[in-house]
Amino acid sequence: MAEGDERRTPRLVATQQPSRPTGLVLVLHGGAARPSRPAVSPTQLSVLRMVPIARRIARADRGLAVVRLLNSTRGWDATTTPVDDVRWALAQLRARYGEIPVSLVGHSLGGRAALLAGEADAVRTVVALNPWVYPTDDADLAGRRVLVVHGTDDHVALPERARAVVASLRRRTEVEYVEVPGGKHAMLRHGRTFERAATAFVTGTPG
Numbered sequence: 001m002a003e004g005d006e007r008r009t010p011r012l013v014a015t016q017q018p019s020r021p022t023g024l025v026l027v028l029h030g031g032a033a034r035p036s037r038p039a040v041s042p043t044q045l046s047v048l049r050m051v052p053i054a055r056r057i058a059r060a061d062r063g064l065a066v067v068r069l070l071n072s073t074r075g076w077d078a079t080t081t082p083v084d085d086v087r088w089a090l091a092q093l094r095a096r097y098g099e100i101p102v103s104l105v106g107h108s109l110g111g112r113a114a115l116l117a118g119e120a121d122a123v124r125t126v127v128a129l130n131p132w133v134y135p136t137d138d139a140d141l142a143g144r145r146v147l148v149v150h151g152t153d154d155h156v157a158l159p160e161r162a163r164a165v166v167a168s169l170r171r172r173t174e175v176e177y178v179e180v181p182g183g184k185h186a187m188l189r190h191g192r193t194f195e196r197a198a199t200a201f202v203t204g205t206p207g
Helices: 003-007 051-060 082-097 109-117 159-169 191-203
Strands: 011-016 023-028 064-070 102-107 123-129 145-151 175-180
Touching (some): 011 051, 011 082, 023 051, 023 082, 023 109, 064 082, 082 102, 102 191, 109 123, 109 145, 123 191, 145 159, 175 191
Parallel strands (some): 023 064, 023 102, 102 123, 145 175
Antiparallel strands (some): 011 064
């Protein structure tokens, strides 16, 4: 494998690895595209902002395997998308843990990836935080539990786009849509609100 190809391989970073997990939570970061499609850095802000969410979920349920996915490249384009990386990750983790129920938790483009990759057989729960979506995005999430949390002051991923996608998804399944008043895209000022909502929905316990 060439050095450049190796840098573009998705990576999995474990937050919690029980010997016999009752379920799996795959945490997905966002991040805008960059010229030349650079590899994802573990220290980029879009990656780091998902670390507290992964840790909070792990603390809330010690029986869950909690794993963060680092995508092969930044952003989203016509050749390789975060959805492809999610599918790769699910195959890797199925080989590691067997057939266990999966939750996808993503922010921004990771939220979009969670919604569009949620059709995978093992997925039972999908959480999208400030998802960057197109209004025409749609997926068959019948039988899944779905939560979308969106800040009202997000000017990067527009709430009205997320609401349009939620309306489409509701044709096949129930979707809970939660607004965070004053919340912005980076989830900094109201970060704990986003963390608690995602944790409670995935684990069934207060965050």
